[in-house]
Amino acid sequence: MSNVVIIGGHGKIALRLAGLLAKSSFNVTSVIRNASQAGDITAQSAKPHVLSLEAAPVSELTKLFTDTRAQLVYFAAGAGGKGGPDRTKAVDYDGAVKVFDAVEAVPGSEKPRVILVSAIDCRNPDKLDQYPAHYNDEDKERSRKAHEAIGTYYKWKFEADKNLVGRSAFKWTILRPSGLTDGPGTGLVEIGRTHIGMTVSRDDVAQTLFELAYRPDAHGLALDLINGKTPIKDALDVAIKKGETDYTD
Numbered sequence: 001m002s003n004v005v006i007i008g009g010h011g012k013i014a015l016r017l018a019g020l021l022a023k024s025s026f027n028v029t030s031v032i033r034n035a036s037q038a039g040d041i042t043a044q045s046a047k048p049h050v051l052s053l054e055a056a057p058v059s060e061l062t063k064l065f066t067d068t069r070a071q072l073v074y075f076a077a078g079a080g081g082k083g084g085p086d087r088t089k090a091v092d093y094d095g096a097v098k099v100f101d102a103v104e105a106v107p108g109s110e111k112p113r114v115i116l117v118s119a120i121d122c123r124n125p126d127k128l129d130q131y132p133a134h135y136n137d138e139d140k141e142r143s144r145k146a147h148e149a150i151g152t153y154y155k156w157k158f159e160a161d162k163n164l165v166g167r168s169a170f171k172w173t174i175l176r177p178s179g180l181t182d183g184p185g186t187g188l189v190e191i192g193r194t195h196i197g198m199t200v201s202r203d204d205v206a207q208t209l210f211e212l213a214y215r216p217d218a219h220g221l222a223l224d225l226i227n228g229k230t231p232i233k234d235a236l237d238v239a240i241k242k243g244e245t246d247y248t249d
Contacts, residue, residue, distance in 0.1 A: 115213075
């Protein structure tokens, strides 16, 4: 049995993930902003922990990870476009960095592993004309429009990714799902270096995050995720074996 902490525990993906983990005998602590959200957490057989990611100091997060003996920390928090650019930065970037710092500060040599939920097509906002080599013309056009529409969101997701890539004190993996839907999961995806036009269901994102709990060999990878034709476990096997990842500087 492993001890897991989910940051951003009341999100749609996080709630699904907590249920999957708890059913597989993980001890799950889900961090939430408001005590009123606790019932949704306990309904997934997880333990709620009320903490403001924006207000809490790093030391409080370190204490949480230490007290729960966390072996794995998921960062699934996000402003969700609420509160404007300042709050997007405060949650999606500052909050993520705070969690990374807190993990590094956990006593001992065995730090919790971190899985960061990011977003497909996160790229350096200063180099948006430099596309990944596997992008086709359709990918490039979609990318251009997306960054024009929600550039602030992408900027801070990119900065969080970049910060994590520079860490060596603990193991980490970045999962970068495409546009999200609430439709039922199919269990069939494409993972790794993908095109960006397809969506992916929150069910399948949660299932992929669950499978990553068993894959410490995904350390150091940033994996795109879209709907596809390959079962999730098999798609992860292939992506991890290839070890292909794109870190855009």
